[in-house]
Amino acid sequence: MSVPVSQMYTVASYILQQKIRGQKRYPFVLMLEPLFRCNLACAGCGKIQYPAQILKKHLTVEQCLAAVAECGAPIVSIPGGEPLMYPDIDKLVAELVKRRKYIYLCTNAILLKEKLHLFTPSKYLTFSVHMDGLREEHDEAVCRDGVFDEAVEGIKAALQRGFRVTTNTTLFDGASPLRMREFFDEMMDLGVEGMMLSPGYSYSKAPDQEHFLHQTRTNQLFSEMLSKPKRRWKFNQSPLFLRFLMGKKDFECTPWGNPTFNMFGWQRPCYLLQEGYAASFRELMDGTKWENYGKKSGNEKCRDCMVHCGYEATAVDHTFSSLKGFAETVSVALSGKL
């Protein structure tokens, strides 16, 4: 695990507070999408397909901050679209830092180098750079040559200026475990703080429908890739979630763990499925038929989903819900064996 102690402490005390208060459902990471516009059009992306007038729109900083306050999660992840194309991204980040929120700004890093001057290094701000593998695999995944090199340039510049940088990688069918192991080495050589991994979700709107991973293939791929992990590899996520991806644990989805807010409102039920929008966070929490989602529900759309925004929250909750879960997390963290 590569998460700083202060962040771990903030998250742990937040979860314990929720438990003491007897909260059954609580958010862990707010997925804040200030805009849907992007400078790429990746094949597996289910986020950017909107008519022009929607792509031109974005939330105001005030709307974003109101959503952050309403939700109360200690971590705010800013995906999109490409958040560096959001005209007020500097103001938004500065305001979130003031509010002591841990921010993961999820970027494809094409604009990172030229926009770095807008930000100040802080323990609260991490650039989470979208990297789907080594040069050839990444450029294929994002459907444009040269993006891997641009992202590496951006990462180097950010690290040089003292920013926290992690990578986030989505894996699809056809990924080579050996090439991925090489990729982990390369990212560690670059000096990133940690890596995040997730299998892709089979968005019905994504142009490429052939390469989404199904559960047994996910288990196989992650087992091949992560068994005998090198000690130098650092993952910026719960080790229990990685064990789940390897098929060593069975978890149920926690769809309210990572609620999503964007220009349409609070997305029901999760970051991946778009079944409607609630006007307020309370309405999302109280008015969503949560029993219709997750594997146990039998919902087709959830059948093969093992994505971090549904299951990482379960893994983290498991760590703090039982001594067994806590001991397992500590033992994986100390031994480095997944």
Next chain:
Amino acid sequence: MTLEGWVPQINDYTSLREVVDFAFDYRGNTTVVKRDGGEIVGYIFNREADAPDAFIQLFDEQGDGPFTIPYRDIATIKFTGKDTAAGNSWKAWVERKEKERALRAAASGVDRLGRDPGPDGG
């Protein structure tokens, strides 16, 4: 499969509720035809079919809104806008890459990665 160009007739076989569901799922602008004959073009981003007074919500072509229209005011919805989820630019990109790879493989005698183009996700 795309619904682009579809002009559904609401009748015994196709209910308004179904058409609204398709329109909600459609990633493109639609034209909402109202019972009073008025029309509004825009992107339908929300629908509450089970609300006491069922409604849709949309942003119009200028991006203004959200506008809320009750089901009871809707005659039909025409799928007039381009389906932005059709993914043609990606297909062109894959074809170009496949050609490049075939040329490279022919030059070197092997396909180094031996994998199909993989997608990426949100």
